[in-house]
Amino acid sequence: MKLYFKYFSIHLKSQMQYKATFFLNFFGRIVMSFATVASVLFMFTRFNQVDGFTVSQILLCTSVVSMAYSLAEVFARGFDIFPRLLGNGEFDRILVRPRGIIFQVLASHIEFLRLGIFIQAVAVLLYAIPNSGVIWTGDKIVTLLLMIFCGAAVFFGLYIIYTSFAFFTTEGLEFMNILTHGGREFGRYPYVIYGDGILKFLTYIIPLALIQYYPLLYLLDRAQSKLYMFMPIISLLFLIPSYSFFLIGLRRYKSTGS
Amino acid sequence: MKKYIALFRIRFINGLQYRAAALAGLTTQFAWGFMEILSFSAFYRANPAAFPMEFSHLVSYVWIQQAFLALFMPWGVGGNAVETIVSGNISYDLARPMDIYNRWFFETIADRVSRATLRCAPILILASILPLPFRMKLPSDLFQFSMFLISVPIAMFAVTAYCLIDYMSAFYTMSRYNAIFVIVADFFAGGYIPIPFFPEPVRKIAELLPFAAMQNMPLRIYSGDIAGMDAVYGIGLQLFWVTVMIAFGKLLMRRSLKRIVTQGG
Numbered sequence: 001m002k003l004y005f006k007y008f009s010i011h012l013k014s015q016m017q018y019k020a021t022f023f024l025n026f027f028g029r030i031v032m033s034f035a036t037v038a039s040v041l042f043m044f045t046r047f048n049q050v051d052g053f054t055v056s057q058i059l060l061c062t063s064v065v066s067m068a069y070s071l072a073e074v075f076a077r078g079f080d081i082f083p084r085l086l087g088n089g090e091f092d093r094i095l096v097r098p099r100g101i102i103f104q105v106l107a108s109h110i111e112f113l114r115l116g117i118f119i120q121a122v123a124v125l126l127y128a129i130p131n132s133g134v135i136w137t138g139d140k141i142v143t144l145l146l147m148i149f150c151g152a153a154v155f156f157g158l159y160i161i162y163t164s165f166a167f168f169t170t171e172g173l174e175f176m177n178i179l180t181h182g183g184r185e186f187g188r189y190p191y192v193i194y195g196d197g198i199l200k201f202l203t204y205i206i207p208l209a210l211i212q213y214y215p216l217l218y219l220l221d222r223a224q225s226k227l228y229m230f231m232p233i234i235s236l237l238f239l240i241p242s243y244s245f246f247l248i249g250l251r252r253y254k255s256t257g258s
Numbered sequence: 259m260k261k262y263i264a265l266f267r268i269r270f271i272n273g274l275q276y277r278a279a280a281l282a283g284l285t286t287q288f289a290w291g292f293m294e295i296l297s298f299s300a301f302y303r304a305n306p307a308a309f310p311m312e313f314s315h316l317v318s319y320v321w322i323q324q325a326f327l328a329l330f331m332p333w334g335v336g337g338n339a340v341e342t343i344v345s346g347n348i349s350y351d352l353a354r355p356m357d358i359y360n361r362w363f364f365e366t367i368a369d370r371v372s373r374a375t376l377r378c379a380p381i382l383i384l385a386s387i388l389p390l391p392f393r394m395k396l397p398s399d400l401f402q403f404s405m406f407l408i409s410v411p412i413a414m415f416a417v418t419a420y421c422l423i424d425y426m427s428a429f430y431t432m433s434r435y436n437a438i439f440v441i442v443a444d445f446f447a448g449g450y451i452p453i454p455f456f457p458e459p460v461r462k463i464a465e466l467l468p469f470a471a472m473q474n475m476p477l478r479i480y481s482g483d484i485a486g487m488d489a490v491y492g493i494g495l496q497l498f499w500v501t502v503m504i505a506f507g508k509l510l511m512r513r514s515l516k517r518i519v520t521q522g523g
Binding site: 038 | 308
């Protein structure tokens with residue numbers, strides 16, 4: 001852990017070298033992520049509800065998913081560039097060092113720029129919290145936190161899978177984007193609006209609905225069962241198959257030799 | 259002109275090599291389009307009267323958008339123009355008897371066309387055999403279809419001219435991407451939601467901005483949302499913005515090149 005903080009501060013320092021560029025880009029990220037929110041707001045100037053969700057309730061959903069996604073992105077960025085590490089042989093160096101592989105991949109890159117999305121999402125969340133009609137009690141706050149952090153874990157798991165494919169193809173696979181980037185982009189609305197099939201897929205296969213739709217029902221008092229509150233914890237099971245997939249890939253690893 | 263066509267051919271053939279990437283890309287785009295339509299259909303269910311386009315128009319809009327994404331996207335193509343600026347390799351290009359603006363323009367277009375060539379057919383075929391609410395329809399008549407065919411290249415030129423202005427900002431900032439440039443264009447060209455879904459005052463302005471000359475126009479002409487004489491006016495607006503943006507780009511290029519300093523090596 002201490003070592004990770006060391007990496008953390010080095011990355012922070014190195015990315016702060018060009019301060020003007022950093023803040024310009026950082027600001028750019030914040031504006032950029034507002035485009036999604038703007039599209040939601042624009043839609044709701046015409047429609048006042050979708051599947052019974054009001055605009056503030058949708059924004060609650062949007063911001064939670066964005067936060068989860070951006071947390072995963074900041075810290076798991078190393079996985080995103082992992083195919084490059086495989087391609088240029090950098091990964092061989094990682095293998096010979098006496099530290100965990102996942103740890104080193106994680107520490108190889110931390111992308112502070114992506115925190116821009118997080119800050120924007122916090123702003124939206126602060127707007128949505130009082131307006132969503134949720135009666136905020138202790139357990140609701142816990143639910144909200146579970147949604148954000150377990151959500152980050154699920155996206156993290158998706159990044160691991162994305163990375164593991166690189167063992168087989170030495171290149172990142174674009175189709176995973178529909179799950180990572182798409183999970184966030186379409187997660188702006190509760191997944192239920194995409195219909196039954198999609199909801200089932202996102203419940204049993206890629207458990208994104210467990211951190212979004214079901215606990216949201218609990219927040220809105222549409223479901224009373226405590227099970228809905230703890231759904232995000234169940235979603236953590238997803239990390240098991242994704243990690244094993246990584247291990248399978250690792251066993252198959254052959255250096256590119258460069 | 260001949261040398262630019264040769265350049266286009268080289269880049270085009272080069273782009274056709276990446277078939278596996280295209281396959282992965284088109285799976286994503288197909289799924290993406292499908293999800294988009296599902297989300298819009300939820301809104302349609304909520305209140306059909308508030309829907310500003312016909313649903314079938316929207317479906318065609320989304321499918322054509324996904325099929326020809328590479329033609330119209332304001333990001334990710336012709337990026338090595340920026341690299342030559344940042345790395346200083348641009349000094350080689352300056353020594354060549356070729357206008358740099360034109361060169362970048364043709365290279366970017368070649369990238370776009372080759373990517374779209376690989377990806378469009380499967381998406382178009384799948385989209386036209388899907389079950390009904392999701393099926394892409396053909397344009398209503400031959401006039402509409404020919405207007406679409408005219409509008410497509412102009413939209414591509416518009417977005418390319420815009421991207422080149424973005425690349426040239428690297429002469430001043432030395433940084434790779436200007437997220438705001440990209441996102442503003444994508445949003446106001448109807449990349450997130452079609453312009454008809456914008457609230458009224460914003461919509462009126464958005465219809466006149468240079469971004470309306472990008473994907474917005476061909477997609478809405480194809481789907482039939484902009485029909486008849488409106489399509490002709492729309493193409494007129496496109497031509498206007500393309501001319502302005504190319505003229506501005508060339509001017510900017512001349513100015514930037516004047517202040518460029520190459521540091522040996």
